[in-house]
Amino acid sequence: MQQLSGARSSMRPLFGQRGAARAVHASAGASSDYRQSPLFRACATLTAFALLIMLALPLARRTLLGVGLATTLVSVPMGPASAEGSNPASASASSGVVIDVEHRRGEVRYSEAEWRQRLTPEQYQVLRREATERRWTSPFNYEKRPGVFNCAGCGAPLFNMSSKYESGTGWPSFFQPLPDAVTEVPDYSIVFMPRTEVRCRRCQGHLGHVFDDGPQPTGLRYCMNGAAMTFEASGEAAAAAEQAAA
Numbered sequence: 001m002q003q004l005s006g007a008r009s010s011m012r013p014l015f016g017q018r019g020a021a022r023a024v025h026a027s028a029g030a031s032s033d034y035r036q037s038p039l040f041r042a043c044a045t046l047t048a049f050a051l052l053i054m055l056a057l058p059l060a061r062r063t064l065l066g067v068g069l070a071t072t073l074v075s076v077p078m079g080p081a082s083a084e085g086s087n088p089a090s091a092s093a094s095s096g097v098v099i100d101v102e103h104r105r106g107e108v109r110y111s112e113a114e115w116r117q118r119l120t121p122e123q124y125q126v127l128r129r130e131a132t133e134r135r136w137t138s139p140f141n142y143e144k145r146p147g148v149f150n151c152a153g154c155g156a157p158l159f160n161m162s163s164k165y166e167s168g169t170g171w172p173s174f175f176q177p178l179p180d181a182v183t184e185v186p187d188y189s190i191v192f193m194p195r196t197e198v199r200c201r202r203c204q205g206h207l208g209h210v211f212d213d214g215p216q217p218t219g220l221r222y223c224m225n226g227a228a229m230t231f232e233a234s235g236e237a238a239a240a241a242e243q244a245a246a
């Protein structure tokens with residue numbers, strides 16, 4: 001009502017403006033009283049609490065999912081059921097290799113010195129030291145050819161191009177990984193912001209994080225570091241690209 005009467009008074013001739021301005025000022029002064037009232041304080045507290053719950057619930061859900069998955073992977077040796085046909089690493093999987101989540105060791109294991117030797121400095125920082133590349137620096141942001149993204153650490157296939165989408169974040173984003181390709185682990189490295197880390201299942205290299213704000217059909221956003229992956233265009237597309245270049 002204050003606003004309304006203020007608006008009406010502004011329709012008066014110019015010399016009337018001063019009165020209207022003074023009235024608005026006076027009403028602002030008077031309004032400071034209600035903030036002291038217990039009812040207002042109770043409402044404010046309740047609103048803040050509700051907001052906190054709304055923010056915390058989805059995060060907690062993902063965190064719980066991550067904890068469950070991590071616990072399973074730590075305690076249960078991978079049986080022959082997870083063997084992948086012609087994959088040579090499946091030999092070690094069937095012999096009962098347990099993923100060591102804490103030390104970031106999977107079926108494919110190297111010493112730190114060996115990892116440093118095998119990877120470029122940037123790949124090493126991301127895959128083995130959990131660094132995050134600067135946004136919009138990966139050429140994979142613009143990759144659109146059909147094909148598969150592989151782990152830069154061990155070559156394991158991770159994502160099909162068909163699940164890639166433009167998230168606008170500056171990191172290559174996917175709505176789902178290939179079956180059995182990644183391990184998801186709770187990550188508390190940022191205080192008050194629990195996240196779910198995504199790793200290559202085979203070598204436990206750090207790939208990125210997964211969030212709840214992705215597109216259908218999964219509603220998930222796998223936010224990946226391009227530096228942690230290599231891209232293999234599918235045969236036909238690669239041949240076509242070669243022809244176009246020639």
Ligand SMILES: *[C@@H]1O[C@H](CO)[C@@H](O)[C@H](O)[C@H]1NC(C)=O
Binds near residue numbers: 148157160161162178
């Ligand atoms: C990737 O997706 C395409 C299109 O759905 C499919 O033809 C291809 O077989 C998939 N590749 C892999 C490795 O899953």
